[in-house]
Amino acid sequence: MRLAILSNVNLDMLNQYLSKEFEVFQAQGYGQWIQETITPSRELSNFNPDVFFILLDGYSLLEGFDARAKAEKELLGVVKHINNLASLHPTSKIFASNIDIVSKRITEGDRLRIENHYMNYWEDELFQCMQKQSNLHLFDLRVLIENIGRRNFYSDKMWYMGSIPYSIEGLKSLAEAVDHKIKLHIMTRKKVLVLDLDNTLWGGVLGEDGMEGIEIATSLLGAAYRDAQLRIKEIADTGILLAIVSKNNEEDVYNVLSNHPQMVLKRDDFVAICANWESKAENIVSIAKKLNLGLDSFVFLDDNPVERKAVKLGLPDVSVIEFPKDVSKLPHVIQEAFYRHFYITRLTDEDLSKTEQYQQEIKRQFVLDNSISMEEYLSSLQIEIVLETMRSEQLERVAQLTQKTNQFNLLTTRYSKEQLNEYNAENNNHIFVATVSDRYGSSGLVFVLMASIDGAQAQIDNLLMSCRVMGRHIEDTVMTALEKKLKQAGIKKIKARFIPTERNKPAMNLLERMDYKLIKKNNNGVKDYIRDLDDECPQRKNINTLIWSERDR
Amino acid sequence: MNKFLEFVAEIFEVSAEELSGDTAYKSIPQWNSLMHLRLVAEIEERFGAEIPIDEVPDIKTLADFYVYIPEANKEAGSYKG
Numbered sequence A: 001m002r003l004a005i006l007s008n009v010n011l012d013m014l015n016q017y018l019s020k021e022f023e024v025f026q027a028q029g030y031g032q033w034i035q036e037t038i039t040p041s042r043e044l045s046n047f048n049p050d051v052f053f054i055l056l057d058g059y060s061l062l063e064g065f066d067a068r069a070k071a072e073k074e075l076l077g078v079v080k081h082i083n084n085l086a087s088l089h090p091t092s093k094i095f096a097s098n099i100d101i102v103s104k105r106i107t108e109g110d111r112l113r114i115e116n117h118y119m120n121y122w123e124d125e126l127f128q129c130m131q132k133q134s135n136l137h138l139f140d141l142r143v144l145i146e147n148i149g150r151r152n153f154y155s156d157k158m159w160y161m162g163s164i165p166y167s168i169e170g171l172k173s174l175a176e177a178v179d180h181k182i183k184l185h186i187m188t189r190k191k192v193l194v195l196d197l198d199n200t201l202w203g204g205v206l207g208e209d210g211m212e213g214i215e216i217a218t219s220l221l222g223a224a225y226r227d228a229q230l231r232i233k234e235i236a237d238t239g240i241l242l243a244i245v246s247k248n249n250e251e252d253v254y255n256v257l258s259n260h261p262q263m264v265l266k267r268d269d270f271v272a273i274c275a276n277w278e279s280k281a282e283n284i285v286s287i288a289k290k291l292n293l294g295l296d297s298f299v300f301l302d303d304n305p306v307e308r309k310a311v312k313l314g315l316p317d318v319s320v321i322e323f324p325k326d327v328s329k330l331p332h333v334i335q336e337a338f339y340r341h342f343y344i345t346r347l348t349d350e351d352l353s354k355t356e357q358y359q360q361e362i363k364r365q366f367v368l369d370n371s372i373s374m375e376e377y378l379s380s381l382q383i384e385i386v387l388e389t390m391r392s393e394q395l396e397r398v399a400q401l402t403q404k405t406n407q408f409n410l411l412t413t414r415y416s417k418e419q420l421n422e423y424n425a426e427n428n429n430h431i432f433v434a435t436v437s438d439r440y441g442s443s444g445l446v447f448v449l450m451a452s453i454d455g456a457q458a459q460i461d462n463l464l465m466s467c468r469v470m471g472r473h474i475e476d477t478v479m480t481a482l483e484k485k486l487k488q489a490g491i492k493k494i495k496a497r498f499i500p501t502e503r504n505k506p507a508m509n510l511l512e513r514m515d516y517k518l519i520k521k522n523n524n525g526v527k528d529y530i531r532d533l534d535d536e537c538p539q540r541k542n543i544n545t546l547i548w549s550e551r552d553r
Numbered sequence B: 001m002n003k004f005l006e007f008v009a010e011i012f013e014v015s016a017e018e019l020s021g022d023t024a025y026k027s028i029p030q031w032n033s034l035m036h037l038r039l040v041a042e043i044e045e046r047f048g049a050e051i052p053i054d055e056v057p058d059i060k061t062l063a064d065f066y067v068y069i070p071e072a073n074k075e076a077g078s079y080k081g
Helices: A012-018 A030-038 A042-047 A058-062 A068-088 A114-132 A141-148 A156-162 A168-186 A206-213 A220-236 A250-259 A280-291 A305-314 A327-342 A354-370 A374-381 A392-404 A417-425 A474-488 B002-012 B033-047 B053-058 B062-066
Strands: A002-007 A051-055 A093-097 A136-139 A192-195 A241-246 A270-275 A298-301 A384-389 A429-438 A441-454 A457-465 A493-498 A517-521 A527-532 A545-548
Touching (some): A002 A012, A002 A030, A012 A168, A012 B033, A030 A068, A051 A068, A051 A168, A068 A114, A114 A136, A136 A168, A141 A168, A156 B033, A156 B053, A168 B033, A192 A220, A220 A241, A220 A327, A241 A280, A250 A270, A280 A305, A298 A327, A392 A417, A392 A429, A392 A457, A457 A474, B002 B033
Parallel strands (some): A002 A051, A093 A136, A384 A545
Antiparallel strands (some): A384 A429, A429 A441, A493 A527
């Protein structure tokens, strides 16, 4: 991991701390950072950082700017430089700090603190810039300083000795925060939070205390549980699925979820409710099957140490949250669980409608149980596929799919947004995406095929489909339409490869089924295929309706 | 003095045996101008010392630093942390 820290103050000591863990760019003097955003030095270009941190000291930034209009103009100019840096380094992640401005001036007591306005002004402008630059993210320096306190974070002595505004403690906490931020960005997000009920979502035991007796309220102990529910609801709002696994009467649980006035979480917030006396591990496995998700996507919260241990032993892939001994800490523990397991910088529309989509999926399964044949079921769904060349606003979703699709994935090649941009910039490379909907609603963008063209031959560089639409012959219809298009463009043959992983069994026979010819089988299970576009493909079931989007027709 | 040298050794990332009161500024690669500032701040914080800023340039050796550590903290193990 190569890291560059740009600042308007001397942060060499921060670089020193961070160089224990990362390869850190040694800037030529701290005043140079604006220079680097206009014309990057050869040293910086050669270093080619994976991650930039722009850490700005608010006081130094605005020192000497007394008039409000001038100060705002200065701040706006600096945001422009950051925007410029983001454009110059499209393949790097860039974290820009908000600013903290210490007011040192001696004034009468009732004077307006204009510093507060500047701090907010900066943040507004930076957020607007982030909307335009998908590789630009916020580094929350202000919260860091608030948590430690300005008195501990800053040091006048360090400032006068070495133009370093921060104390040793401040610098150490800054190093930790930078380190933490980088690690959050490379972790894979979990997808489901499984919750116990008694003494977890409320105080007391429902089976013994009854609906009136359980503790959940807006004050005192009941409020700790209610606040915990609020935090859980917020996690769900970032696209995380909630499920209940509890030893309780199903009827009692539904009654509380529908009728208890203080409950934040309602029946519709959960994609699955398992209130029974089966083992929790078995229930979690059945939810995973229903949702078509791996167990490593699950996080488990339960106050009972015996249940936690049983899940840990039985399902080692599931992450188990350490429940606090003191319930007043529960809301905070849940907050930390978000940062540890579910953190995300920015939400796509897909994330937001995910709960709804999974609930649709469960309804579809219900229809499946009652219908006669698979064919009939699929046609009753009235599936419609829209195929198109990837548009820029789909980039974030496509990158996300390449990173988290494990099952129906031919090569399991992961792309960051930045790498995807780079791939797409090549003339001979193409990224095709398909959006799928049916009578129950839209599943969104679920299919990605990346191909590069060399003369009359194409090569599949990535092929994957979200597991939520697996088993519906979407791929048959999409591949047929894509090949037809390539053939029209003069392509004769398509090369493809399958790389086995522990998880991608569903994609194992895809190429055979699509009538691709196996030409080489390597020892490690990697298989190479070729398809002549003139050959028939009798095994495909082209049962779905497909249309090319307007632009690609 | 031993506890003090151990503390400095940890910051320099060397073994304490390599250091003595005579170890001087820039005599080892770790002790550059940046490290000099860090030493001032870390020693103040750890030992509750107060090193006036105008005296900082006169500090040339570890023994010079040791002078600023209050008597009570010079006994092994009695400083905070």
